[in-house]
Amino acid sequence: MQEQADYLIIGHGIAGVTLGWELRRRGLRVVVLDEHQPNSATRVAAGLINPVAGKRFALAWRIDDLLPAAQQFYQALEAEFGRRFFYEMPILKLFSSVREQNDVLSRSADQPWGDYVADPALGLPNVPGLQHPFGGLQLKHGGWVDTTALLDALCTQGREQGWLRTETFVPELLVPDELGVSYGRELRARYVVFCEGATVVHNPWFSWLPVTPNQGEVLDVEAPELPTGYVLNRGAYVVPLGNGQVRVGATYRWPPFELQPTAEARAELTQRLHELTTVPFAVVGQRVGVRPTVRDRKPLLGKHPVHPALVVFNGLGSKGVLLAPRLAQVLADALEFEKELWPEVNIIRYQALYTAAASATASPA
CATH class of the missing domain: 3.30.9.10 (D-Amino Acid Oxidase, subunit A, domain 2)
Incomplete structure (x- = not known):
């Protein structure tokens, strides 16, 4: 008998961490698959939160929306685990x-x-x-987030509670249909969300994105x-x-x-x-x-153009600890309540790339 879940999340960097926490907070059943990598981008990063950045010395994009959500997220985790993760300075x-x-x-x-x-x-x-x-x-x-400590705490919790599985995702086992996805014979979910970071370039469904x-x-x-x-x-x-x-x-x-x-x-x-x-x-x-x-320095969120049960949450770049908490809320609202994604991050802006890739695949050699 297949295990039933609301979400299957692939990857447990800052995107997978924030989205998984947001979905579990809403009472949804989440399963995360992650191939533990000590040098993942989230673990290596210094976790900077910088409200003013870049050569133009401009306010960070949507800072008045993103920063309060980030602060609330890290404070909630600190209360949950009884340790400090966010160092405002x-x-x-x-x-x-x-x-x-x-x-x-x-x-x-x-x-x-x-x-x-x-x-x-x-x-x-x-x-x-x-x-x-x-x-x-x-x-x-501004300040910084101890991303290694944060990931370690959530990984330990995930293994103890059973929602995190340290294993390699096998694309051939994933079968989407009109009602969701099956992953092998063991798991059924309404959505699979790919939070793979830079390895999305090898994803069979989202490699057309300009990452x-x-x-x-x-x-x-x-x-x-x-x-x-x-x-x-x-x-x-x-x-x-x-x-x-x-x-x-x-x-x-x-x-x-x-x-x-x-x-x-x-x-x-x-x-x-x-x-x-x-x-x-x-x-x-x-x-x-x-x-x-x-390409446009904005994250990538949204459903696959053909398979709506396949979703991507990627492209956070070097600002992931600031961007991810609020964007996890935006994506969860879109999937659960059909709210509109922010246009700057919606992958529909790259629909032409998908169309071109699909045409090239369909064309005879």
């Missing part, structure tokens, strides 16, 4: 040049960032060893003299992990690449840290992961 954005300094400060008179940026007239706090020849700004309401894997590397560094109450950002981020350790990242490398740490990334990140601080430090670890990036 100021981000010191240090300018890289006189031109950047002038451009940003000239915009500050119009207060385009609301309450997310401290008054530039206050200057930067006194941080021993910090190098900032061009000045900078202090960003508010490009992007490799990122980070360093784990011992630097006991660096401040513990700030995230630093100039060319690289420096996140205080506690116990005298920080994480420094991240690099961006487009295919082709090999999934292993490189000497080039180590040298690049070490140099960036030297440019940020004069305090002594020692590199004690280096890790590499692969992000799913999208």
